[in-house]
Amino acid sequence: MAKDLLLEIGLEEVPARFIRSAMEQLKEKTVKWLADSRIGHGEVKAYATPRRLAILIHDVEERQSDVNEEVKGPSRKIAQDESGAWSKAALGFARSQGVDPDSFYFKELGGVEYIYANKSSIGEATGTLMNESLPALITSMTFPKNMRWGNWDLKFVRPIRWLVALFGTDVVPFEIAGVSTGRVTRGHRFLGNETEISKPADYAERLKEQFVYADVEERQKLILDQIHRLAEEKNWKISIKEDLLEEVVFLVEYPTALYGTFDPDFLNIPQEVLITSMREHQRYFPVLNTEGQLQPFFVTVRNGNEKAIEQVAKGNEKVLRARLSDARFFYREDQKMPISAALDKLETIVFHEELGTVADKVRRIGSITSKLSNLMNADSQTAQDASRTAQICKFDLVTQMVYEFPELQGVMGEDYARKAGERDAVAQAIFEHYQPRFSGDQAPASRAGAIVSIADKIDTIVGCFSIGIIPTGSQDPYALRRQAAGIVQILLAHNTACKLSDVFLAALEVHREAGLLKRDAADIQKDLFDFFGLRVKNVLSENARYDVVDAAMASGFDDAASSVRRAAALMNAVRLPDFKTTVESFNRVNNLAGKATKTAVDASIFQEKVENELYTLWAEVSSRFNSLMTEGREEEALQQLGSLQPAITAYFDKVMVMAEQEDVRANRLATLAAVSSDLKRFADFSKLVW
Structure with a gap:
């Protein structure tokens, strides 16, 4: 059998900026407690308004699941002393798992013997666990700012005024700061009354009857629908900033949108000033025309119904008039001061x-x-x-x-x-x-x-x-x-x-x-490169695979624009079917180039035709490659490098790079080092993953 669980914390009005995180925190803590307590459940729904935080969990099991599992303890060497008696470590393990040391047995793992025990217990009734755990869960919540009230030591975001805790149709009994749980919740502060919740599934509907939309998404949709309807009726464009909408959603329980006007003379002030004053001081949504110019209207959301809505609009207009008058005064006074x-x-x-x-x-x-x-x-x-x-x-x-x-x-x-x-x-x-x-x-x-x-x-x-x-x-x-x-x-x-x-x-x-400068400039510069490297990497990661980002970054990011273009070129290249073969040849070059002891290449001691062919082709490609890189044409530069692949493959097929003759070996390594210098300027191809 399973029952629904409802938990509601009734509060004095909570600051809007705290509510969403508090709602999510209550949800996360409750779900984690159920998981840790081995209690199965169904869908989880969180609710929040300025006066309440609530969570409704469907199909919560009436008992914990039973436990029957094998648990591993310390190694035998640690678990027993020389006489074979159980050590403090073994006895501590027994206590922590709730098992009798006499039930220990040994098993080998990785060539080492460990003590094991079978841990089993019968699950307790969920309701019994809730009596103890739910109050601790609530009081463990944290907030940016807390309050204390009365003579209570509890610190919470705002004083708790009522608690609802239902498991099925039964009240889960507990008390916090003198407030006992029940099944009675409170409606809108002015429009609603107390109402009784007979079962958890009725929660949202009972509150609607008392002028409270507890569902955050539903409340937001109501606000947006009303604003959009106003915009359509008046042929307005109403500017809706996400952060302002979020705040308004958590300022009201029963939203009703309305509009007001202000004196068009205020439009002589820059519209950014007027819009900021409306948004920041009054939480109003500004009204624009189709060209984006501010109009002498505003839209706000009332926490209530449409009764006496005209009077509410007039009150808002009066307050806004004072705010805009202040802004006009500041604006005029500021212009009297020379720069x-x-x-x-x-x-x-x-x-x-x-x-x-x-x-x-x-x-x-x-x-x-x-x-x-x-x-x-x-x-x-x-x-x-x-x-x-x-x-x-x-x-x-x-x-x-x-x-x-x-x-x-x-x-x-x-x-x-x-x-x-x-x-x-x-x-x-x-x-x-x-x-x-x-x-x-x-x-x-x-x-x-x-x-x-x-x-x-x-x-x-x-x-x-x-x-x-x-x-x-x-x-x-x-x-x-x-x-x-x-x-x-x-x-x-x-x-x-x-x-x-x-x-x-x-x-x-x-x-x-x-x-x-309070530190050495070289140390500061090193820290700056590390710091900015992460910023460049973030930019590359927006459009490139992690391995492509690593490959491009490895060749440097001092020229941020070049880094982006190199990553883009690599992203296009790795999609080509034959690029893997090209990269493998590049990696062979780079692996051997690291052994080079000289940089100058002496063409007179080439012994194989392919040596001269690779070196001659590289000289031509290198000139074009470096010019393209300087011009910011990284895509074409990579194509130039790719044209070396047949010559590199032929080179390794016909030439023993690590020849016995020291001068021949050094010359061949120098050739590869020359090729490698261009490859490394573009990317570290070894970081690409196939």
């Missing part, structure tokens, strides 16, 4: 106590930008734009708008710079130098923006590495991984010949001149 005055204020803002102020950072960005402009072959106008951008790229950090909405850094800088008379290219680059801001974001479109973005990011990375802030595990407080990935993305997007080592050295020189 030079804003830059002066940066002198008082500490970037890092060991790396100086933000103004110090801006000066370093300027110096690095100058070096990168040369390395990235920027024309004179681009170099001038990049230089000016570097000088003023952080001025908007001291504006009231960015203080209120930090996510608008760069956005406001672009707008204020244009209004202050800066060139459009400079204003655009101020915005772009923060890109890419997150995974999946675009790289800067302009070359000036790309140069300053790299300069800003590598300054932060080198500075942190210099003072010992290197990401480990999940710890990355300065988002150095994201910034390193951003540099790689920019280099790839702009297909520049600038190498990673060029970028590293530019920043290291600037930090050395500023007296900021």
Whole structure:
């Protein structure tokens, strides 16, 4: 026999950002407990709203499964002393397994005798186990922030106000912080009442009767359907950000979408400001027209029904009016401050106590930008734009708008710079130098923006590495991984010949001149290569097999763009039926080339025709191969290497490389070393897996 299990924790309103992870944690802990307890079950469904976390498990077995298994203990040498008596290790094993030492027997495994025992027990009733285990399971949950209430020592995300625990139709009795389990749950705080759950399968439907949609997916679908219906009726485009939708889903139990308006005069403010204010302060969805321009409307979701919905809309409009008035005030006040005055204020803002102020950072960005402009072959106008951008790229950090909405850094800088008379290219680059801001974001479109973005990011990375802030595990407080990935993305997007080592050295020189290097520059550079290597590898792994990635990376990744192109060429090649034979010939060359003791090849001591044929062909292929690699035409370069395969095969068929004559042997190894030098420039072909 099997019964359904329902467990619900009723709480005061939980912060929306905590709820999904808490719901998943409850599910994972319950499923793990069932597995560890040898209790079979069926489908598992988790529920969550701002006031509850719940889990419904179908077809839970009424008893644990019986145990009858053979368990291995310590070796005989450890298990018995010289007199044959059981040692402490053996007795400890007996206790841990719940068996009598007299039941031990010996079996040989890998030439060593071990003690074994048959462990058997009759499964207990599931209901009995739940009485003890479910309260411990609940109180073991962890959250980013906890509360204590009353005189209880328990720390939990919010105070527990009711508990429902049903196994079949029976209540599982236990108590937590003075709250006893029962079958009564609570509906919507204002629209619903308490309701009794007669059996677990009725849970979601009973709550709907009390104006609660406990199913997260169903609640989200209701919200989206209502928003889309509004958009269709009004011919609007309603912008729905995933993170805002997620938050709204966990702010309501009974969602009802509604719309409101605001004064069109506010549209004179940049729409990014208005949208940010609506989203961040009010959790509103902005309304756009078909061209993506903001309209004087907003959509929000009420935690309730449609009763007095017009009054609710008016209340939201009033609150939004105050928010947008504040934003307009900040916007106007910010424009009264000259850029030079804003830059002066940066002198008082500490970037890092060991790396100086933000103004110090801006000066370093300027110096690095100058070096990168040369390395990235920027024309004179681009170099001038990049230089000016570097000088003023952080001025908007001291504006009231960015203080209120930090996510608008760069956005406001672009707008204020244009209004202050800066060139459009400079204003655009101020915005772009923060890109890419997150995974999946675009790289800067302009070359000036790309140069300053790299300069800003590598300054932060080198500075942190210099003072010992290197990401480990999940710890990355300065988002150095994201910034390193951003540099790689920019280099790839702009297909520049600038190498990673060029970028590293530019920043290291600037930090050395500023007296900021706290470690040896060579050690920092080594750490940088290791750090960036993982970022390049991640990029290659998006479109290539693991072995192809390893093969391409082994030949270096200093030129990130070349690494990507080499991996792509290899991916195309490994699909060809005859490429395996080509790779085998390459590997034979590389294996013997490692034994070469000289680099110069003397054609006058060739003894076989195939020696001259391979060397002559290689000389022609090598010239074309290296030119193609320099031009970024790696696909064709690999084809050139492949053309050597027949000559290599013939060479090994006719020539004894390890000849007895020392000069002949050394010359043949030198020939293979010459061929190998080009092969290794492209990839380590031995890493390819067939």
